[in-house]
Amino acid sequence: MHELGRRPGAMQQLNRTVQAPGSPEFGIEDVIGVPEGSPVEIDLRLESVMEGVLVTGTARAAAKGECVRCLEPLGLELEADFQEMFSYPDAADRGRTAEPGDDAEDDEDVIPLEDGMFDLEPVLRDAVVLALPMQPVCQDDCPGLCSQCGARLADDPDHHHDATDIRWAALQGLAGTIQAGEKDDLSGAAPGVDEKQEK
Numbered sequence: 001m002h003e004l005g006r007r008p009g010a011m012q013q014l015n016r017t018v019q020a021p022g023s024p025e026f027g028i029e030d031v032i033g034v035p036e037g038s039p040v041e042i043d044l045r046l047e048s049v050m051e052g053v054l055v056t057g058t059a060r061a062a063a064k065g066e067c068v069r070c071l072e073p074l075g076l077e078l079e080a081d082f083q084e085m086f087s088y089p090d091a092a093d094r095g096r097t098a099e100p101g102d103d104a105e106d107d108e109d110v111i112p113l114e115d116g117m118f119d120l121e122p123v124l125r126d127a128v129v130l131a132l133p134m135q136p137v138c139q140d141d142c143p144g145l146c147s148q149c150g151a152r153l154a155d156d157p158d159h160h161h162d163a164t165d166i167r168w169a170a171l172q173g174l175a176g177t178i179q180a181g182e183k184d185d186l187s188g189a190a191p192g193v194d195e196k197q198e199k
Contacts, residue, residue: 010048032065032136052087068135069144082127086118
């Protein structure tokens with residue numbers, strides 16, 4: 001921030017390519033994220049204001065994960081916008097007319113500049129996580145996996161299993177044991193004779 005100076009209205013634009021940090025994962029753990037060490041392109045605009053430096057930017061990176069329906073690997077190009085205010089260390093004392101009993105929550109939201117530098121990683125991490133899909137899919141109409149055998153349904157659209165309703169399983173077993181001739185014997189009619197004709 002030394003190059004920018006503390007004169008309100010001063011502005012500086014920067015372009016940087018940095019490596020994605022590791023632990024904790026730069027994304028949603030075990031779902032999707034930017035792999036550690038992969039390049040992250042950052043466009044920054046730094047604006048000096050009375051209280052500190054307003055940082056506005058865009059981060060671009062390639063995220064990798066797996067489809068939540070079929071578990072196939074997937075990748076997507078990610079773009080995340082962010083904006084954060086970094087305050088000068090003495091900004092809290094300057095111009096403060098608040099009384100001691102004021103709410104302290106505002107102080108918790110202030111991120112101070114330290115030795116003319118700011119730490120962008122927490123801001124960038126929050127922006128990237130919010131830009132990632134919570135349930136990534138390889139395609140919008142991905143049918144997923146077969147619930148019985150785990151086969152990927154997109155590879156075989158006609159995939160199915162002949163399922164028997166458990167409520168009819170006993171009757172179906174009984175029907176399978178009766179031969180055609182036995183049906184006639186059970187009805188009391190002679191084989192091959194229509195039941196209506198016999199009456």
